[in-house]
Amino acid sequence: MSDRNDLLLEGVVGSVAYGLNTTESDVDYLGIYVEPTRTFLGLHPPTRDRGTRHGRDGADATYHEVGKAMGLILSCNPTVSEILWLDNYTVATDFGAELVSLRSCFLSAQRVRHSYFGYAMAQFRRMLHRRETQGLRDPRLAKHARHTLRLLWQGYELYTTGVLPVRLPDPEPYFDFGRQMMEESGETAAKALIADYEQKFDTAKTALRQCPDEAPLEDFLQRLRRAHLDNW
Template identity: 70%
Template structure:
């Protein structure tokens, strides 16, 4: 996708380190978006596989755009990366359907999946920073970044679990950068391991405001209406 003016784009915004307030002078500008495939393309003998419904690129910037069906499927799993676009403060593009989807963001949430997804992604970041600490020649800046995002994901997940709101921008960026710097002298990432254990206890003892199951009925209604709106009329037969 080369720009944000394409007619099938529902939603687009700046995500990643810039959105979190954790960007540095060398950070890339990252975009994410949601687009709609023509409904006729989904009705043939060989419809595109949903897992492949992703486009990359926005000029020279890093960008990832998921087709609406794939995006909603990931959001129902409470995938942190896919879900954050619904919680941004500002957008570079948003249609009426895009705004409606933002209004439905709470319907995707369920307590167990929020905990499992955010905790799981944080643990994945932790393993990356540990591996980078064990191999000679690993870039320290990458280890620091993984450490910052481990901390961010734990904080975001806990906030979402206990308040029902996913905060995007961290309140005290310096604290996250300091946490990353401490990892430099900590090849086994003991500091991060301790933070994960702390949040595991916090999740175990917290009272969640989230439901046990996502509210799928309004999401199904929304997706059906979008699909109908993007179904091209059949040509008039020649008599």
């Protein structure tokens, strides 16, 4: 469980943030925390494997150390990147707010396309696997379908506008698509959706730079580490 005193940012993510929650949905939290700089100077510094904590008063919550989080956001990981694009935060320190203000510096066209399209394809493959192994009545098929469409739409919006809309303007088409996946025609519709978005990405003019702007991010992290260095 994360020590809330070291949090930089925390917010509600997942289905509730997207507007895709149902009565069965949990409230998911995502956050970024900072380790004291002295811990990086000892025998057992934090590593990528050790840079994640879980749990928040019994709720589903994931917290990444800021160094790990920034690396994941630089790769345009959709699950972590959305923390910088929320409308509201349950925790936002001055450093956390500054990190949000730098969110566009993390973006690059190729990584956004690769990550969002790749995550959508992973959801698509899980969906097909469930159809084959569990049958059409498995309710998780609908969830995989909703998130396949969500990832494609969000990724395309980010790619073409430079802005990541976390909350969907109208959730109903996503629920409709989820219900369709529980029908025989679902696989054909899903394959057509993937092909359509692949063509849209291929022909779109991106609003993103080709490489991220790392200099402001490096400056931010260096100042943050100095601010959390103990006096000797």
